[in-house]
Amino acid sequence: MSVAGETGGRAQQMRQKAQEMEQAAERVNDPQERQRLKDKAQRLRQQSEQESSMGGGGSRDIDPMM
Template sequence: MSVADETGGRAERIRAKAEELKEAAARVSDPQERRRLEDKARRLQERSDQVSAKGDGGTNPL
């Protein structure tokens, strides 16, 4: 397994966890808990994006 494959798999796992948190946030009735879960999901998505960027040779589309 190459480093790029490993990085891609890690990014995918992080994205999946972020999606789970977003879904959980949608089911929670407490506004503070919803916000906490949404924030955590956003941070995980950002981390996934960073991991993906490292896996593609570090090119930054910005």
């Protein structure tokens, strides 16, 4: 699998996990726990978007001076 494919798969997994956290947050009765889950889901979603747009973790390993 290519690096781009791995990145897309990882970003997809992160988005799916974020969706699951949001759904779990809707089922929680404790408002603080609900907010914590929603915040975590939002951070995961933002991270997945960053990885998608940056080409994933592999692109950070490339020396720009080469």
